[in-house]
Amino acid sequence: MTRLVNVDQSLPEQAVLGRGTAFPFSGWAWDARARALRIVLRIGSRVFPAATLRDLRLDVFSTARPPGDDGQVIVSGFWGLAALEEGFPAGRHEVALEVTWDDGATSMKPLGSLSIVAPAPVPALPPGIVPDDAGDGPLIAVCMATYNPGREAFAGQIESIRNQSHANWICIIQDDGSSPEARAAIGAVIGDDPRFLIEDNVRNLGPYRNFERALERVPPQAAYVALSDQDDVWYPSKLQRLLDRLERDDALLAYSDQRIVMADGKVMFETYWTTRDNQYGDLADLLLANTVTGAASLFRRALLDVALPFPVRVGKSFHDHWLACCALAAGRIAYVAEPLYDYVQHGANVVGHCPFPPGDALKLVAKTFGLLPAAVVSVFVRRLRPRVCSVLVNTTTTYYTEYRRLALFAWILRMRIPDLPAGKRRATELFKPAAENHWSLLRHGLFTPARQRRTNHAELRLWSGLMIERGTGWLARTVLALGVRRLAPAIATALDGRRAVAAPPDIVAGNPGVPEHPLLCRRPPRQ
Known part of the structure; x- marks a missing residue:
């Protein structure tokens, strides 16, 4: 008797636990004479049941329909979450998918092993990085993700960080595999300024994981963290204004408005909020539609204890959306109702300014x-x-x-x-x-x-x-x-007449076969 069990994506070989993490699993299970009653993912001695069974799988019907199928494969899908809570045993665990059929039989599909590890400790900042004349204010770690930045735009961003009125800062730069020419330009702009700490990724991670890697490098001396794009222009008081609002409102994260500017300096909008409302107090609405732009934000270092490690990337995940949801769930968000930087628009923006069209x-x-x-x-x-x-x-x-x-x-x-x-x-x-x-x-x-x-x-x-x-x-x-x-x-x-139905894309990294999400404007990604 032929029974087929397939998993859509490779499960991670390693999971950093922190305060707990979870990752999705999905696939399809087919038999000509039986149907799946229960599907579980086994990790060591723990069992994680699939949340949905008999999901629609037109993609399997189109491209991998088993011989002898009478239509059952159309509804052979499953999906679930494996939730590893804080305290899950460290070490290597065998992973398998177990399917129980309605005729009493059981199928087991080995999926390799998963190594559970604790977060790596972050080394302290060595002496001499921050100048003695940096002032008495708290240390702010500015985290910047770079990938093939234009030299002129990058130089403008760096200069605007150097001109901050709050002088006690460091800038953690995580480069995601820029070309040799672009990487050389980054080094030339930074020069020998010890406040800029550059690390190169071994392979291209994409913006989401690249920012996560930069945040993982924040030293324990930094009390606050700011995020930076590679091509905007900060106003001199940006860090200080956000810090003041954060402390005044006893918030976990503060962010500001932004002026929308073209690459040639032409001002498009004096505010980001042209056709959509700004809201930062309703967690359901924030999950549905992010309003907190990363480059506009400053947050307490404690937020990293909640946010790291980032969730597995499902569809198009964004670092600032995840950080904002963590901040509002764990505390409060504050807002400075005036632009504190110029958000520069160009064809390489990962996400540009997105006005909401009218809808019914x-x-x-x-x-x-x-x-x-x-x-x-x-x-x-x-x-x-x-x-x-x-x-x-x-x-x-x-x-x-x-x-x-x-x-x-x-x-x-x-x-x-x-x-x-x-x-x-x-x-x-x-x-x-x-x-x-x-x-x-x-x-x-x-x-x-x-x-x-x-x-x-x-x-x-x-x-x-x-x-x-x-x-x-x-x-x-x-x-x-x-x-x-x-x-x-x-x-x-x-x-499925067009043969265009993609498999449920639980983990997608720039898959051209997956249509763009209709809720968000997208410009061609940098990476």
Whole structure:
């Protein structure tokens, strides 16, 4: 009897535990005569059940359909989170996926081993790095991630850091594999200034992991941490103003407004908040749509105890979003309501200035409820298939990437902050791994008129992705349950008519086959 069990992505070989961490696992399990009743990931003696079973897997039907399949492979998917809490035994643990079938049999798929390690200690800053005339203020570590910066723009950023009125700082530069010419330019601009501490990555990590590596290098003497892009221009009082606001409001993180400027110096906007509202007090809204730009931020070093290590990258994860969510979950965020730097726009911005376009919540909800009947009709009307398929791909990709990323963020926040206040805990529970709170997402977005300017209807888009994924899966399962075996492949072929449905991309690093997330503006990435 042929039974197939497949895991979508390689699991990490090593996990830094800290206050706890989690990573997703997903795949598909198929048998011609049985279906999976229970799927668990085993790490050593611990068992982590899959949160969802019988997920839609049109990609498997398209590209890896087993011989003899009568349509069951369409709903063979699973997804879950392996949550390693603080205190999980260190050392190497064997990892395996175990599937229990409805005929009583069990399949075991070995997945190698996972090494659990403690965070590496950060060495103290050697004497002589900070000049004696730096002042009595607290030491601020400015963390900058670089990758092939333009020399002129980089020199402007460095000069603006050197001109800060708060003089007690160091700058940790993490270079992510710049070309030899760009790396030489970085060194030339820095010169022999000992306050700039440069480290080169062995391989390209991307912005998310590159910033994480820079934060891991913050020395114990630094009481505060600021983030810096490689090509903006800070105003001289930026660090001092953020520090004053942080202390005045007893906050964990403070950030400021920013002026939007073109590379030639032309001012586009005097404020970042052109068509969207700034909010930093509602954790659910912050999870849905980040408002805290990394380069605008200063935070207490204690935030690193919560934020590090960063979660596994699911879809398009961003360092400043994760840090902001940690800061609001663990404490308070403060805001300086005036620009403290120029946010320079150009074609290489990882994320540029993103105005929110006007949207209609009721129209989005109506479209969602209309998609499933349209999918059924497209089974029989071939000319409708390309358009229906396009909408389904984009909508379900929102679920596969964005919802599952937020579920991971929320789970880790609850692990690392066990005394999370009740209101903030409820906010994280909007994003449960099994997605049983999808009606809460609908209520969250539909009954508050101001949501569009705060979240761009992100919660409704997530709800739509959930509903379409579940509804299409229900349609396929119903057809199979009724015994109409020949119709199930026809449905899959209709929905997957363009052969464009990607596998659930739990871990995506610039995968061109995964559509851009519709909630965020994206410019061509640097890396």
